[in-house]
Structures are given as structure tokens and as C-alpha cells.
Amino acid sequence: MSNTIRIISIVVLSGLAFFCLQVGVFLLSGHRLKNNSRRTLILLQFITGALLAFDAMAYIFRGTSQVGYYMVRISNFMVFALNYFTTFFFCFYSAEFIKSDVLDFKVLFKPRSSIRNGVPVQLYIVFYICVTGIILTIVSQFTNLFYYFDDANLYHRSALYPVSIVLGLSPGLITWAMLFQSQKILQKNVLISLAIYPLFPIIGIVLALLVYGISWIDIGYGIGALHLFFSSIKLMELEFYSDKKDGPRLSPNYKQGVTVPEMKRHITRSHVWQVIAAVSGGLLLVMIIVSITGISIPERKLVINKPYLANDKSKSVCVTFLRDSEKFWNDDGDLTRLGAQYNGVIYNNMMATVITDWNVTIDVCEDCTIDPGPWNGNFTITDRLMNVRKPQDKDEENLHGADYYQVTPLKNLGFGCIMYSPAEYSPLDSKIIFTYESVLKPLSYFLFQVGLVVISILFIVSLTISFTEGKIIRVEEENRKLEDTVKERTKELQEEKNRSEELLLNILPEEVAKRLAMDRNAKIADKIENASVLFADIVGFTKITSTLDADTIVGALNSLYSRIDERAKREGIEKIKTIGDSYMAAAGLFGNEPAEKNALAIVNFARGMLQDIENFNATSNVKLFMRIGINSGNLIAGVIGKTKFVYDIWGDTVNVASRMESSGETSKIHVSENTMALLKGAVSASAPVEMEIKGKGVMKTYFL
Known part of the structure; x- marks a missing residue:
């Protein structure tokens, strides 16, 4: 560095x-x-x-x-x-x-x-x-x-x-x-x-x-x-x-995330495989980079105190430096000096490591010189040390390129020179220091190859399963959304149906509404034997309307008749309709209750109406009073019309009930003789009053 x-x-x-x-x-x-x-x-x-x-x-x-x-x-x-x-x-x-x-x-x-x-x-x-x-x-x-x-x-x-x-x-x-x-x-x-x-x-x-x-x-x-x-x-x-x-x-x-229990298994599985895919993908990336570039191993130093005569394969790196036994001579006849060829070999016994740069330092004695023309290395001698450096790109001695002098796995590289030295010098007594840098190529290892294949397969499988599970989750989400939409639409339709039925029930009695729901073309026409009919009318309503504004009048009528409607619903009385300020109701239109029970029910309802009016007047600025008339007997009931249809009742019983109201007195219940006979003394009444009734002549009536 x-x-x-x-x-x-x-x-x-x-x-x-x-x-x-x-x-x-x-x-x-x-x-x-x-x-x-x-x-x-x-x-x-x-x-x-x-x-x-x-x-x-x-x-x-x-x-x-x-x-x-x-x-x-x-x-x-x-x-x-x-x-x-x-x-x-x-x-x-x-x-x-x-x-x-x-x-x-x-x-x-x-x-x-x-x-x-x-x-x-x-x-x-x-x-x-x-x-x-x-x-x-x-x-x-x-x-x-x-x-x-x-x-x-x-x-x-x-x-x-x-x-x-x-x-x-x-x-x-x-x-x-x-x-x-x-x-x-x-x-x-x-x-x-x-x-x-x-x-x-x-x-x-x-x-x-x-x-x-x-x-x-x-x-x-x-x-x-x-x-x-x-x-x-x-x-x-x-x-x-x-x-x-x-x-x-x-x-x-x-x-906030929405937890969908039925999707939990797929989501958990998808998350597990996504983690595996991420980890295996990262490992695969590292292994591919390492396979291409190798792992740079920093400089190492090998000290050889006793030189080797041959390659020792038990060592990862072995270096020999020997004098050629056949190529030596006396230096110009001087028996005290020898000239000889010295050969060195770098043995790379590592299976997957390339020695990329190296330097050999060898102990020599004094008065050693090197002839020009060494091979596979740059040789220098200083201070009784011979230094052999790997040729670099810039060196003139480099004839093959720097990569040529790298030592590949399980290979060797020779180097040498002609050196003159004192006759007593022996390279077998020299300490050798070998310094080298290397790059590990793990792809040469069988286990690394197996690991690379296994991780590649794991990455592909996990990625495929992740995409598949993700697709399943998305499909289930779409299905869930579709189901939720269907449920929502079904709920809306049900609510709309309920509103329609509620609206229909506000117009028609429940039994009649059910018959029409089953068959829209059904003919509704019934003869009722034991009915009791009530008519009620606000006294002096025309005069009241002339002195008040429309909002006040409608508000007062709505408040009063809403109370009466609630009472009718509680007591099982069927409201027929309101005409202006008149209120029409009946008992005994449905079911098989006896005439006496129906007559008593409508009378009790009339009494409650008078109580409702009294309660209304106690809190309202508009004071209202009613006449109520009741009659009992047979009648015809049915639905007429195709648009804005209405459930109505007809017959002499209905007409007489209307006459009872019109000939009655304020805040009193005027009943016919038929109704009084059905009550059988269940309620107190005035003495009979003979009264001229329009269309009927003289009739005996009672006030309750």
C-alpha cells in the first residue's frame, strides 16, 4: 500500500x-x-x-x-x-x-x-x-x-x-x-x-x-x-x-397492513424463499466475482535456512538454488575463484493460487559478480546479498510480458545466471528469503465448484418459488378483492332491497306486500268479516290553516300523526291512509281474531289517540282537537292501480264509520250500535243517542 x-x-x-x-x-x-x-x-x-x-x-x-x-x-x-x-x-x-x-x-x-x-x-x-x-x-x-x-x-x-x-x-x-x-x-x-x-x-x-x-x-x-x-x-x-x-x-x-388468514401460509412461505433468494443471490455474486478476479492474498515471506535440493511437495511453495554440476570453471586460471551457472526454481505446489509477484534474496559471499544476460529475473548483488526480482513490464530484460513470469498452480518457474565467486562458496550453505504476492483462484477447487453449482441452483429455485408464491399471493389478493367487492355489492343490493321493502311496507300491509313480492301481478281483493274501522278528523282544521304558514301546519301534522303511527304499530292496528287532516285505520283485517277482540282493540287505540293529542298540545304552540268515529262489520279490502297503488277498504261498514266521525263531538269517541254490541260492557259509554245519519236514517249511537 x-x-x-x-x-x-x-x-x-x-x-x-x-x-x-x-x-x-x-x-x-x-x-x-x-x-x-x-x-x-x-x-x-x-x-x-x-x-x-x-x-x-x-x-x-x-x-x-x-x-x-x-x-x-x-x-x-x-x-x-x-x-x-x-x-x-x-x-x-x-x-x-x-x-x-x-x-x-x-x-x-x-x-x-x-x-x-x-x-x-x-x-x-x-x-x-x-x-x-x-x-x-x-x-x-x-x-x-x-x-x-x-x-x-x-x-x-x-x-x-x-x-x-x-x-x-x-x-x-x-x-x-x-x-x-x-x-x-x-x-x-x-x-x-x-x-x-x-x-x-x-x-x-x-x-x-x-x-x-x-x-x-x-x-x-x-x-x-x-x-x-x-x-x-x-x-x-x-x-x-x-x-x-x-x-x-x-x-x-x-x-396499517391487512392480515388475511387464508393467505398467511403463502405469505410466510414467500418471505422465507425471498430471504433465501436474497442471501443465495449475494453469495452467488461474491463467488462469481471471486471466481473471475480471485482473492488477492497480500505479500508473504518464506525464509529457507537450509536450501532444498529438490521440490518438497509438502510445502505450498518451495525454492531451490543450486550450482550446475557440469557447468563450472576456474576464473582465468585462478584456482581460488570459480565461474559457474547457477539455476534456481520456484515450485508452486498450491492447487488454486497463482504467484503474481515474487522476489528472491540469497546469501552470497564477498567478491561475487554476475555476468550479463541472466534469465527470468533481474539480478543484483549488494552487501553479500543476491536479489532476484520478477521482471516487470518496464524492464528491458522482460521479453515475454510480466504475466509470463507468474507461477501458476502446480507449476514451476526457473531462473538463473552466470556468477563468479570464491571457490569455497556453496549455495547449499546460503539462506534464501522468498517474498511473494499471490491470487487465490477458488474455482480450481472441486468443493468450490460444487458449492457454486449448489448455490446457483438454490438461487434459481428460491427465485422461482418466490415469484410463484408472489403470483399466488397476488391472485389470492385479487380474489379477495373480488370477493369483498361481491360482498359489498351484495350488501348494497340487500340494503336497497330492504329499503324497497321498507318503503313498500309503508304503503302496504306486510301480508299484502309479501303476496305482491311473490307475484307482482297478483290480484289483491279480500272480504273481511269481523273488522272494525276508525275515522279521525281534526276539528276546525280549515280555519287553523288560514292563520298559520305551511311549514308550521305540516310540522304539526307530522309530529302528531307520527305519534299515532307509532301507537298503531305497537298495538297491531293497521293504518289505512291519511286524507288531508283525516286519519283512517282498521283492526281485524288480517288474522282470525274474533270481532269482539277487534272492536275492543280499535276502541283502545282511539283512547290512546286522544291521549297522544293531549300530550302533543302540552308541548306544541299549535293546539289540535279531534273527532273520532268507529263502526264494526264486514268490508272489502284490496289494492287498486298499477302506479302509485294503495291498499284501501270499501263497504257500508266504512261509510258508517265515516258518518260516526262527522256526526261526533270534539275529543270524544262516537261508536255505532254494532261496535257497542261487540264491546259487551267492556268500556263505559253514554246513554244511547238516536241520531239522523246521512244515507242511513235514524241510528242508535254511543259516545265513549
Whole structure:
């Protein structure tokens, strides 16, 4: 890593750390953390700030000794651990939006009851993944599982570093899937804000696999944290203008999801497969990138104190440097010096790792010189050390291109030179230091190939099932909407039918309405044997109308006759009609009640009418009085007409009842002799009065 990249990384990480910590302080100001509705966002800002600060310190102290030895190790451990804390708290923050409430951290230890109460199950999956990642990070401190430090106190990735990438990527993908599964609950602005956050670290993960040297992932977390802050400012503004004043606050309004029990199975299955598709898709992306680019393994140093005579296949890398036993000679006849061809070989015994750059340092004695024209390497001798460097593109000795001098898996590369040295020099006594950089190509591993195929199949299957289940859910939703529409329309039709029937019942008696409902062309004409008929008329109504306005008159009549209508309904009396200020009713039109009972019922109804009038006059400015006439006997009842039809009664009984009313007295009930005979002394009456009745002659009548 160049010093320029190191300085840039320190500046960027420190700046982002400062802003995140400042944002946390700003959100915390004026509220205790426990009572702050944005508690999780505040913790997320502080944790992200600490993550970036520790990463910056790792850059500052790398390569230094004493204090730096411990600071680099502590900082890198905190960076890995805080990565998992950051992804978890973001998932927790998202779950609070979905639950529409601030969650207590105790819910993490009560998964079953919490899930039943609406806490997303994905929160617990992310929690367990993050706990696993932190445990493996602790293990890595003692086993170099994810990373290690060389003698110069420099950080290097281990071969299993991609495992930490997968563990860090999975929670973000699961949270992403959780958000889109809950898009019907979340407001659109909240969904977009939360969905954007994981994009930054995911882009950082891709860049980290492609470009080594910069903390892309942590920078992505820092940018994402600032994005959440600016989004929360907008939510604060919305809350300020919201009417809601009490209770925990995250956003001013929440859409309420509709739970459909019959769809629960498909929804649960769809959510599970969506999570699997998201995780397997992320893993597949990482594996494809790794397959194409490989995993950059930082520089390693191999110290060989006792040179090998041949390749040792038990070692991942083996280097030999020997003098050709057939090609040596005295230097210009000087027996104390030898000229010889020295051959070196770099053996790459690794199955899937390419040695991309290398450098060999070999101990030699004093007074050693190299002839021009070495092969497969740039040779120099300084301070009793021979340095052999891999040819680079810019070197004149490079005849084949830099890639030609890479050492591919299970292959070897030879290098050599002509060197003059004292006769006692032997390369078998020389210490060799081999420094190399490499790229792991995991696609060469059979298990990796199997894993790639399995994850590809899992991704395709889960994606297919997710789309299928989603389609089923949409079809069921459409069916439910259609059923709801049908139910709504059926309800409206039923309400309309009820209104029509109610309107019909206001016009016709119930029994007659039922007969017409069954057959609209039915002929309604009945002969009634034991009926009693009542006529009532307001005394002096014509004079009253001349002194009052229309609204007052209609209001008074409506108020009075509404009371009488209610009484008729209670007492089983059939109202026939009102004609102007006249009221006509009858008893015994339906059923088989005896004539005596019908006569007594209509008389009791008449008495109630007089009481209703008295109650009306007690509260009304308009004073009304009635004459009531009653007669009993046979009559004809029926419905006439096709439009504006009406149920009516005819006959001599009806006519006499009308005459009883017209010849009656104010606030008295005038009954015929027929009705009086049916009462059989059940009510008190005046002495019989002989009266000339129009169309009937002299009749004996009674006043009740």
C-alpha cells in the first residue's frame, strides 16, 4: 500500500467518524437515550463513528512497533466486530419502522412471543448471524482465521477472509428482503430511505474484493449512516407538523397492513424463499466475482535456512538454488575463484493460487559478480546479498510480458545466471528469503465448484418459488378483492332491497306486500268479516290553516300523526291512509281474531289517540282537537292501480264509520250500535243517542 493511499484512507475515515459521532450527539441532545424515540439510530451513529475511528487508527499504527503492535490488533478486531454491530442495529432500526414502535432490546431474548406480536422473524436471523460473526472474529485473534499480522506489524487477509465478507453481507441482504416484504406497511419515503442504506456497504464489499488497500466497506457504512441521519431530519420535520403528540415516534403516519388468514401460509412461505433468494443471490455474486478476479492474498515471506535440493511437495511453495554440476570453471586460471551457472526454481505446489509477484534474496559471499544476460529475473548483488526480482513490464530484460513470469498452480518457474565467486562458496550453505504476492483462484477447487453449482441452483429455485408464491399471493389478493367487492355489492343490493321493502311496507300491509313480492301481478281483493274501522278528523282544521304558514301546519301534522303511527304499530292496528287532516285505520283485517277482540282493540287505540293529542298540545304552540268515529262489520279490502297503488277498504261498514266521525263531538269517541254490541260492557259509554245519519236514517249511537 502506498503512503498516499494510507493518508487518504486516514483522512476519509477520520472525517466520516467525526461526522457520525457529531450526528449521534445532535440526535441525543435534549433527551435521555432511554426515552429518545430515535435511540436505535443514535446507537447506530455512535457505533458507525467508532467503527470508522478504529479503522483510521489501524491505518495510523500499522507497521509500527511497541504501542502500535497492540493498537493495530485491537483496532482491527474492533473493526470486524463493529461491522456486525452496525448491520444488526440497522436491521433493528428497520424492524422498529415495520412494528411502528420503539422496540425494547429484551425482545431479542423472547423470540416466540415477540414474533407473534409482530416483530419480524428476520431480525432474529440477522441477530444470530451477527453473533456467529463476532464469535468467529474472536477465534480469528488466535487462529488467523480471517486475517493475520506479519513481522512488520502489517495487516494481511487470510484465505478465509471471504467468509467474513459473506457473514457481513448476509444481514444486509436479509434486512433488504425484510423491507421489501413489508412495503405495504411502510410509507414510501421511509421504505426508500431504509432500502438505500444497505447499497453503500454492499458496493463497498464488491470494491473490497476487486481493489485491495482501501476500507471500502467501512466507508460505505459511514456514508449510509449519514444518509439515515439526513432522512431522519425529514421525518423530524414531518413529525413536527403532525397532530400526534404522545407516544413513541418514528414517523408521523403508518399504513396499517391487512392480515388475511387464508393467505398467511403463502405469505410466510414467500418471505422465507425471498430471504433465501436474497442471501443465495449475494453469495452467488461474491463467488462469481471471486471466481473471475480471485482473492488477492497480500505479500508473504518464506525464509529457507537450509536450501532444498529438490521440490518438497509438502510445502505450498518451495525454492531451490543450486550450482550446475557440469557447468563450472576456474576464473582465468585462478584456482581460488570459480565461474559457474547457477539455476534456481520456484515450485508452486498450491492447487488454486497463482504467484503474481515474487522476489528472491540469497546469501552470497564477498567478491561475487554476475555476468550479463541472466534469465527470468533481474539480478543484483549488494552487501553479500543476491536479489532476484520478477521482471516487470518496464524492464528491458522482460521479453515475454510480466504475466509470463507468474507461477501458476502446480507449476514451476526457473531462473538463473552466470556468477563468479570464491571457490569455497556453496549455495547449499546460503539462506534464501522468498517474498511473494499471490491470487487465490477458488474455482480450481472441486468443493468450490460444487458449492457454486449448489448455490446457483438454490438461487434459481428460491427465485422461482418466490415469484410463484408472489403470483399466488397476488391472485389470492385479487380474489379477495373480488370477493369483498361481491360482498359489498351484495350488501348494497340487500340494503336497497330492504329499503324497497321498507318503503313498500309503508304503503302496504306486510301480508299484502309479501303476496305482491311473490307475484307482482297478483290480484289483491279480500272480504273481511269481523273488522272494525276508525275515522279521525281534526276539528276546525280549515280555519287553523288560514292563520298559520305551511311549514308550521305540516310540522304539526307530522309530529302528531307520527305519534299515532307509532301507537298503531305497537298495538297491531293497521293504518289505512291519511286524507288531508283525516286519519283512517282498521283492526281485524288480517288474522282470525274474533270481532269482539277487534272492536275492543280499535276502541283502545282511539283512547290512546286522544291521549297522544293531549300530550302533543302540552308541548306544541299549535293546539289540535279531534273527532273520532268507529263502526264494526264486514268490508272489502284490496289494492287498486298499477302506479302509485294503495291498499284501501270499501263497504257500508266504512261509510258508517265515516258518518260516526262527522256526526261526533270534539275529543270524544262516537261508536255505532254494532261496535257497542261487540264491546259487551267492556268500556263505559253514554246513554244511547238516536241520531239522523246521512244515507242511513235514524241510528242508535254511543259516545265513549
